[in-house]
Amino acid sequence: MGIADHNSVTASNTTPLLDVRGITKVFGSLVANDHVNLTIAPGEIHALLGENGAGKSTLVKMLFGVLDPSEGSIIWKGEEVRISSPSEARKLGIGMVFQHFSLFEALTAAENIAATTPISQIADTARRLSVDYGLPLDPDAMVGDLSVGERQRIEIIRCLLQKPDLIILDEPTSVLTPQEANKMFETLERLKAEGKSILYISHRLDEVKRLCDTATVLRHGKVVGHCNPQEETATTLANMMVGTDVQNASRELSQAVEPGEPLIEINSLDRPPATPFSIPLRGINLKVRAGEVVGIAGVAGNGQGEFFEAVSGEALQTQSDSVRLNKVDCGRLGISGRRLVGAAFVPEERLGHGAAPGLSLSDNMLLSRHTTDSKTMLGALGYVVTSAVTAARKRVVKEMDVRKSGEDPEAAALSGGNLQKYLIGRELDRKPKVLIVDQPTWGVDAGAAARIRQAIIELARSGSAVLVISQDLDELFEISDSIAVMHDGRISAPLPIAEATFEKIGLLMGGAEPGHMAYEDVKTAEETEV
Amino acid sequence: MRLELIKRPQQSAFFSAVSPLFALLLTLIAGVIIFTLLGKPPLAALYTYFIEPLSEVWQLHELAIKAGPLIMIAVGLSVAYRSNNWNIGAEGQFIMGGIAGSLIPILVPGFQNFMTLPLMLIFGFAGGALYGAIPALLKTRFNTNEILTSLMLVYVAQLFLDWLARGVFRDPNGNNFPGSIRFPSAARLPEIDPAQGAAHWGFVLSIVAAVIVWAMMQYSLKGFEVKLLGESPRAGRFAGFSSARMVFFAFLLSGGLAGLAGISEVSGAIGQLRENISPGYGFTAIIVAFLGRLNPIGTIAAGLVLALTYLGGEGAQMSLGISDKVARVFQGLILFFVLGCDTLIHYRIRLVFGDPAAKTAAEG
Numbered sequence: 001m002g003i004a005d006h007n008s009v010t011a012s013n014t015t016p017l018l019d020v021r022g023i024t025k026v027f028g029s030l031v032a033n034d035h036v037n038l039t040i041a042p043g044e045i046h047a048l049l050g051e052n053g054a055g056k057s058t059l060v061k062m063l064f065g066v067l068d069p070s071e072g073s074i075i076w077k078g079e080e081v082r083i084s085s086p087s088e089a090r091k092l093g094i095g096m097v098f099q100h101f102s103l104f105e106a107l108t109a110a111e112n113i114a115a116t117t118p119i120s121q122i123a124d125t126a127r128r129l130s131v132d133y134g135l136p137l138d139p140d141a142m143v144g145d146l147s148v149g150e151r152q153r154i155e156i157i158r159c160l161l162q163k164p165d166l167i168i169l170d171e172p173t174s175v176l177t178p179q180e181a182n183k184m185f186e187t188l189e190r191l192k193a194e195g196k197s198i199l200y201i202s203h204r205l206d207e208v209k210r211l212c213d214t215a216t217v218l219r220h221g222k223v224v225g226h227c228n229p230q231e232e233t234a235t236t237l238a239n240m241m242v243g244t245d246v247q248n249a250s251r252e253l254s255q256a257v258e259p260g261e262p263l264i265e266i267n268s269l270d271r272p273p274a275t276p277f278s279i280p281l282r283g284i285n286l287k288v289r290a291g292e293v294v295g296i297a298g299v300a301g302n303g304q305g306e307f308f309e310a311v312s313g314e315a316l317q318t319q320s321d322s323v324r325l326n327k328v329d330c331g332r333l334g335i336s337g338r339r340l341v342g343a344a345f346v347p348e349e350r351l352g353h354g355a356a357p358g359l360s361l362s363d364n365m366l367l368s369r370h371t372t373d374s375k376t377m378l379g380a381l382g383y384v385v386t387s388a389v390t391a392a393r394k395r396v397v398k399e400m401d402v403r404k405s406g407e408d409p410e411a412a413a414l415s416g417g418n419l420q421k422y423l424i425g426r427e428l429d430r431k432p433k434v435l436i437v438d439q440p441t442w443g444v445d446a447g448a449a450a451r452i453r454q455a456i457i458e459l460a461r462s463g464s465a466v467l468v469i470s471q472d473l474d475e476l477f478e479i480s481d482s483i484a485v486m487h488d489g490r491i492s493a494p495l496p497i498a499e500a501t502f503e504k505i506g507l508l509m510g511g512a513e514p515g516h517m518a519y520e521d522v523k524t525a526e527e528t529e530v
Numbered sequence: 531m532r533l534e535l536i537k538r539p540q541q542s543a544f545f546s547a548v549s550p551l552f553a554l555l556l557t558l559i560a561g562v563i564i565f566t567l568l569g570k571p572p573l574a575a576l577y578t579y580f581i582e583p584l585s586e587v588w589q590l591h592e593l594a595i596k597a598g599p600l601i602m603i604a605v606g607l608s609v610a611y612r613s614n615n616w617n618i619g620a621e622g623q624f625i626m627g628g629i630a631g632s633l634i635p636i637l638v639p640g641f642q643n644f645m646t647l648p649l650m651l652i653f654g655f656a657g658g659a660l661y662g663a664i665p666a667l668l669k670t671r672f673n674t675n676e677i678l679t680s681l682m683l684v685y686v687a688q689l690f691l692d693w694l695a696r697g698v699f700r701d702p703n704g705n706n707f708p709g710s711i712r713f714p715s716a717a718r719l720p721e722i723d724p725a726q727g728a729a730h731w732g733f734v735l736s737i738v739a740a741v742i743v744w745a746m747m748q749y750s751l752k753g754f755e756v757k758l759l760g761e762s763p764r765a766g767r768f769a770g771f772s773s774a775r776m777v778f779f780a781f782l783l784s785g786g787l788a789g790l791a792g793i794s795e796v797s798g799a800i801g802q803l804r805e806n807i808s809p810g811y812g813f814t815a816i817i818v819a820f821l822g823r824l825n826p827i828g829t830i831a832a833g834l835v836l837a838l839t840y841l842g843g844e845g846a847q848m849s850l851g852i853s854d855k856v857a858r859v860f861q862g863l864i865l866f867f868v869l870g871c872d873t874l875i876h877y878r879i880r881l882v883f884g885d886p887a888a889k890t891a892a893e894g
Binding site for chain 1: 536540749750751752754757758761762764765766767768769770880
């Protein structure tokens with residue numbers, strides 16, 4: 001059979017670069033990939049679409065040698081190959097830029113690039129590549145000091161140094177400003193013009209439409225279609241992914257509700273930097289009223305994480321009135337104390353912050369609920385009432401439509417979108433008066449994101465105050481009543497949604513951004529406005 | 531050529547379960563090789579080591595005497611290690627517990643009633659816990675490495691005991707031999723069944739401790755806190771738990787149980803405070819904790835296995851003329867193979883020939 005295959009494929013221009021045939025991956029009882037076919041031609045940008053949990057990551061991991069396929073074959077440049085490790089994938093000419101960066105903060109850009117390639121002349125080569133591909137980068141800069149966009153450039157250059165024929169990009173724009181994303185698209189176009197192929201994984205359908213030549217859509221581990229994204233609309237693509245009609249979260253009710261009294265009050269909040277890499281918070285003032293969703297926009301790494309920790313009580317304040325939640329001074333209360341006054345928190349990192357990866361969903365339910373629900377979930381001597389915890393877990397799984405394999409799997413076994421739905425649902429299940437969410441739909445598919453946003457809006461309409469920190473402007477415009485911008489540890493005065501525009505917010509986001517690109521963007525934006 | 535460890539995407543549940551048995555099998559194979567190289571008949575030596583010590587009832591009592599302290603210490607260590615606090619100083623906490631509990635019969639020999647023994651046990655627990663609090667304090671206040679500080683404090687404790695037993699606590703009527711007065715019977719942990727053998731109630735205390743701590747880990751919020759902070763400190767902080775308090779909890783519990791084991795040994799098996807009260811129980815218990823998969827119930831079986839290496843070592847010295855240090859070799863082999871098996875469950879090994887960096891450079 002192998003011989004027949006080999007003879008039938010002749011090396012010519014029509015030979016696909018990569019041809020995946022009937023690839024299948026089974027985890028226990030879960031079929032993550034079910035006879036998936038995928039063909040990528042040389043010089044093509046190919047989109048891989050699908051909800052979280054649809055099997056995109058599994059497929060990509062098999063292509064990059066991280067997982068072994070259970071069945072099926074991978075044909076690379078006309079020859080069947082077995083890719084058993086990432087370094088073998090690199091040798092074949094497959095490079096990958098991960099969704100979660102794998103960079104060392106305390107090393108320079110060049111040292112990071114050297115981590116996967118030989119040391120010699122890294123800085124020069126990197127500098128040359130960065131000029132050639134329009135990826136401005138200072139090889140001597142310390143990674144800890146760089147913006148997320150700049151970090152991503154390092155990842156891409158690191159990948160390009162291997163001279164790959166196929167570059168896999170996993171959710172590359174999820175942490176970029178619109179301007180940074182545009183720069184990256186130009187780079188990808190240039191790579192395509194050189195005849196390199198790109199496998200582009202994204203939930204942002206507009207991007208896919210703009211950039212990609214072909215698309216493969218996965219649902220529940222199966223290919224539901226191949227299409228030309230240019231000929232589809234964002235809605236038809238989303239429908240293919242989800243299988244049902246996706247609705248944008250509706251804010252219709254918002255006009256009907258008068259905002260009530262302030263439930264989140266931040267009064268001149270300062271916080272010195274906790275580590276050499278963290279951003280100090282300076283004089284933050286903010287109010288969120290009952291019934292209101294306030295969004296905080298901003299480029300990643302401008303103090304959002306530090307701000308979240310200060311508000312959640314993971315970091316305490318010196319003044320007890322710097323943070324008032326649900327009309328109680330909380331500055332000196334820890335996170336459990338703040339939960340007890342009716343606040344709930346969902347951090348940006350799902351695994352390792354909001355949830356412990358190796359613990360079951362039930363244990364992760366207990367994680368944030370043991371103080372607030374101590375009456376039902378705990379008995380004498382701190383005995384954990386398993387039935388109450390299990391009941392809460394089942395309620396949340398049902399309410400938020402969390403898809404999982406097995407009854408009570410480890411948190412790490414869930415896809416990002418499903419875990420995020422679970423973590424949001426875990427807090428909403430308490431009906432909190434105050435909700436603070438950092439990046440509610442980061443790396444989450446369209447269907448789950450819509451559900452999460454709808455749930456956030458519904459909570460606010462029921463009379464709670466909600467603060468959403470996000471780098472996704474579309475999301476903030478969809479759900480917020482007003483938007484403030486976080487920049488360099490400060491937060492601007494919120495703009496009511498009626499007055500806010502992408503341009504205004506974009507200017508504030510770029511503001512005094514120390515990154516070198518953003519400054520130019522601000523200038524051009526200013527010029528066009530004038 | 532070099533070895534590369536590559537993380538396995540999924541771990542085999544079967545091999546995770548049987549890995550301790552696998553490790554023991556490998557230890558036996560290594561034992562055969564060692565005895566052959568020493569010129570001793572390997573199978574006979576293994577018999578002397580691992581079978582003979584189990585052939586009579588009084589020997590089982592000896593096994594319980596050795597296993598008791600190992601289990602008691604390992605129960606505490608399994609909690610500490612689960613919470614990611616690496617207490618290597620149980621040997622020192624064992625000694626300090628022995629000293630603290632002995633204060634009562636040595637300093638107030640006239641105090642002899644039903645309260646004597648319980649008070650001694652409480653003093654023993656407190657002594658070990660306080661000594662364990664030192665590395666905890668150093669870790670939380672000064673960010674020192676608890677592995678180093680707890681280990682160094684072992685030698686301090688050993689020398690302190692030596693000084694006491696030869697100095698201020700020496701029995702004036704002891705013909706200048708080191709060691710305190712012999713404890714009165716009210717200060718002795720009684721034997722379980724004196725007609726059959728010498729095992730004292732310390733073994734039973736160990737089993738009780740194992741069951742209580744197991745229940746705590748399995749069913750209580752405290753156990754959840756230990757697991758959560760050990761698995762993911764940041765998620766633990768998000769849950770409202772304090773890493774610093776967990777450091778103290780881990781060291782106070784493991785130090786306290788080591789101290790309780792220490793006073794049980796002194797008042798049960800020995801009957802006086804001597805210059806040397808432990809054949810390395812505190813270190814061997816580290817192996818017990820890992821062989822027992824850091825599960826308090828698992829440490830019972832593991833403690834019995836390691837106790838056997840002590841007895842086998844003594845037997846082999848007498849009947850085959852092999853140094854009793856071979857027992858230490860076996861203990862080391864067991865730990866090596868347990869950790870090795872666990873590593874291979876999580877990673878696979880790949881041989882890389884040639885210098886890959888040079889190769890990529892040539893291609894690039």
